[in-house]
Amino acid sequence: MAQERKAVIQAKNLYKIYSVGESKVRALNGVNLTIYKGEFCSIVGTSGSGKSTMLNMLAGLEKPTKGEVIIGGEHLEKMNENQLVRFRREHVGFIFQSFNLLGTLDARENVALPLTFRGMPKKERLAKADAMLNLVGLPKHKDHRPNEMSGGQQQRVGVARALVVDPEIIFADEPTGNLDSNTSAEVMGLMKKIVREQNQTLVMVTHDNHLAGFADRIFHIIDGKIVKIEDNTGKRGDEDL
Amino acid sequence: MKFRDLLGMSISSLWRRKLRTILTILGVVIGTASIVVMISLGLGLDKAQMAQIEQYGGLTTINVRGNEGGSSGYYMGGGVSVAVEDVGSSDSSEPTRLDDAAIEVLSQIENVESVAPMLQTYVIGRQGIYEGQFNLIGTTVEALENMHLELTEGSSLPTSETELKILYGNTVVSDNFYNSRNNEYYWENGNMPDVDLVNDPLFLIFDSDAYWNSKWGGTDENGNPYKAPKKYVVESCGVMAGGPEDYSSSSYNAYCNVEALKVQLKKIFKGRVIPGQPQTKAGKPYKEIYYNQAEVKVTDMKYMEEVQEIIRGMGYYADSNIEWITQMRESSRSVQAALGGIGAVSLFVAAIGIANTMMMSIYERTKEIGVIKVLGCELPNIRNMFLAEAAFIGLIGGAIGLVLSYIISAVINMVTKGMMYETGVSYIPVWLTLTALLFAMIVGMVSGLFPALRAMRLSPLAAIRNE
Numbered sequence A: 001m002a003q004e005r006k007a008v009i010q011a012k013n014l015y016k017i018y019s020v021g022e023s024k025v026r027a028l029n030g031v032n033l034t035i036y037k038g039e040f041c042s043i044v045g046t047s048g049s050g051k052s053t054m055l056n057m058l059a060g061l062e063k064p065t066k067g068e069v070i071i072g073g074e075h076l077e078k079m080n081e082n083q084l085v086r087f088r089r090e091h092v093g094f095i096f097q098s099f100n101l102l103g104t105l106d107a108r109e110n111v112a113l114p115l116t117f118r119g120m121p122k123k124e125r126l127a128k129a130d131a132m133l134n135l136v137g138l139p140k141h142k143d144h145r146p147n148e149m150s151g152g153q154q155q156r157v158g159v160a161r162a163l164v165v166d167p168e169i170i171f172a173d174e175p176t177g178n179l180d181s182n183t184s185a186e187v188m189g190l191m192k193k194i195v196r197e198q199n200q201t202l203v204m205v206t207h208d209n210h211l212a213g214f215a216d217r218i219f220h221i222i223d224g225k226i227v228k229i230e231d232n233t234g235k236r237g238d239e240d241l
Numbered sequence B: 001m002k003f004r005d006l007l008g009m010s011i012s013s014l015w016r017r018k019l020r021t022i023l024t025i026l027g028v029v030i031g032t033a034s035i036v037v038m039i040s041l042g043l044g045l046d047k048a049q050m051a052q053i054e055q056y057g058g059l060t061t062i063n064v065r066g067n068e069g070g071s072s073g074y075y076m077g078g079g080v081s082v083a084v085e086d087v088g089s090s091d092s093s094e095p096t097r098l099d100d101a102a103i104e105v106l107s108q109i110e111n112v113e114s115v116a117p118m119l120q121t122y123v124i125g126r127q128g129i130y131e132g133q134f135n136l137i138g139t140t141v142e143a144l145e146n147m148h149l150e151l152t153e154g155s156s157l158p159t160s161e162t163e164l165k166i167l168y169g170n171t172v173v174s175d176n177f178y179n180s181r182n183n184e185y186y187w188e189n190g191n192m193p194d195v196d197l198v199n200d201p202l203f204l205i206f207d208s209d210a211y212w213n214s215k216w217g218g219t220d221e222n223g224n225p226y227k228a229p230k231k232y233v234v235e236s237c238g239v240m241a242g243g244p245e246d247y248s249s250s251s252y253n254a255y256c257n258v259e260a261l262k263v264q265l266k267k268i269f270k271g272r273v274i275p276g277q278p279q280t281k282a283g284k285p286y287k288e289i290y291y292n293q294a295e296v297k298v299t300d301m302k303y304m305e306e307v308q309e310i311i312r313g314m315g316y317y318a319d320s321n322i323e324w325i326t327q328m329r330e331s332s333r334s335v336q337a338a339l340g341g342i343g344a345v346s347l348f349v350a351a352i353g354i355a356n357t358m359m360m361s362i363y364e365r366t367k368e369i370g371v372i373k374v375l376g377c378e379l380p381n382i383r384n385m386f387l388a389e390a391a392f393i394g395l396i397g398g399a400i401g402l403v404l405s406y407i408i409s410a411v412i413n414m415v416t417k418g419m420m421y422e423t424g425v426s427y428i429p430v431w432l433t434l435t436a437l438l439f440a441m442i443v444g445m446v447s448g449l450f451p452a453l454r455a456m457r458l459s460p461l462a463a464i465r466n467e
Helices: A051-059 A081-091 A107-118 A122-135 A151-163 A181-198 A233-240 B003-016 B018-055 B100-108 B141-146 B172-176 B208-215 B258-268 B301-313 B322-364 B366-374 B379-415 B430-457
Strands: A007-020 A023-036 A040-044 A066-071 A092-095 A169-173 A201-206 A217-222 A225-231 B061-065 B112-127 B130-139 B165-168 B177-179 B202-205 B232-239 B254-257 B293-298 B317-320
Touching: A007 A051, A007 A201, A023 A051, A023 A201, A023 A217, A023 A225, A040 A051, A040 A181, A051 A066, A051 A169, A051 A201, A081 A092, A081 A107, A081 B379, A092 A151, A107 A122, A107 A151, A122 A151, A151 A169, A151 A181, A181 A201, B003 B018, B003 B379, B018 B322, B018 B379, B018 B430, B061 B301, B100 B112, B100 B293, B112 B141, B112 B208, B112 B258, B130 B172, B130 B258, B172 B177, B254 B258, B293 B301, B301 B317, B301 B322, B317 B322, B322 B366, B322 B379, B322 B430, B366 B379, B379 B430
Parallel strands: A040 A201, A040 A217, A092 A169, A169 A201, B130 B254, B165 B232
Antiparallel strands: A007 A023, A007 A066, A217 A225, B061 B293, B061 B317, B112 B130, B112 B202, B112 B293, B130 B177, B165 B254, B202 B232
């Protein structure tokens, strides 16, 4: 079954080594992984395990010391910064832990921001942002600034912003790290629902085993190495749909 | 990313930090205003000088005189030029003189608009007990027209080429006439000589040597007393407008038609040498009357030096205001540079202010810059966003600074009105306005460049980092 699906992300023999003074820290120590289209994966590990480095590498925010990252057939490790920016704009959506909405813009404009970078006309991009905000359940907060919304609402805007560009992959870095547990569950549910509906690929990094459990597959990472891959597809697939 | 969206984002982030933006703009306002006002003072000085030069006979006139071979020519009085240098470039012994043919040759030179011959003679005028010696200059009607003289009502230019009529300058009487009883001039005792040049007849004596000789009772080489020369009643055709103390380059002269003057002189000095005219080795006069001087009008100031050189190459003396003007311009340019430099210091301080504001802004927005990088904002767009912010500060500051400059300039001119120059002490031309605006904007962008590049190079990882 898994072999038939299309691989969206492939990491081959990935190393990231930081020099701290004389000593060298291996943040990633030979990671291989494959993520398929339409999959919801989570990468779990304690802090310092290399999970964030892993995400940065996959999203093209950092260059690996050694190894390959292939996304949609393109080698990220060979791109320069301009190409990476263009790649992210066209193929990737991001959800941040601290939401990272722009304080000067209201919810609608925040969601439309990535479209602005694509050069989409104002009317068109605001209409798209409207639709996205309806989808994440914030039809009444479109004109609100980030400081007029709760954390959960802000993260919904964040989710909408990640989805609005219709990305092939969505990366989420501790998306519920700043939320209480009830809201966390809500946001997780929302993310999962939308990803399913739109058949999108979501890669989430977290240190919380419970939250990681929402995913189809769970990569456990310790000291820069993937030690265990849990597959929930069979167990939970029906229940979630 | 569309340019409009980019500007929108720049403006909104300036708007977010209103107070800081306003303070930074204030720096640019002061900088721009001080530069513009300082330069406007220099330009006002320049303008006043040009007006002054215009008064002294224009910027496009070359005075040409004949060259009597080695010597510096014959006596020249009351020339209209104010020359710094008097350079004759010809060392040939062959004298060059100005006759009608020479005038024609001069008028053929490229970029020469017109050539006016000038025949000048000293005459003595008498009316009642008042007597005065003054310069009578014969020239063409066109030349007189080009002088743009202001005439009193009822006056006209001496157009007749046969009958001698004289146009008097407005200070001829106050400058040159004296009471023959006590030999006192107007400028000595303040008593205006009672001379009416228009309505009462004025006796003119052309042979002034003979007049003085007879007056002081000398004798010629044969021991006979000098005969008093004949007096002629010459009609006037007008007087220039202006009071007895309104001096200009033409106010103390009398003008007449050059052809009529030639006719008159030939009649008076039949066969004798006319004073001021060259003579043959045998002491005989030439058949023709030579002009003392010719005024060559050049089409544009930029051809002045070129034409002047050509004329000098022909063996004439040629001088003009151009050397003086060049010197004056150089000195006023250095004054301008000094004034502008003072202003530039404050704009420089403002530029540092802009750079500082932008740097602060970038430190504050590190995370935001990271976010838009992660979301796919192209690097040049990030740079341009910050450049646009800095340019806005410059542009707005420059615009307000200009308004302030105009106000300051108006106040300066109002306060100093009539103190120094008619034209005003401070003068802001259109080009200065536009240049200042552009300059302020460029200063903004240059000081924003380093912060903008820094913003562009910030790592997108800053956005991911969780604090």
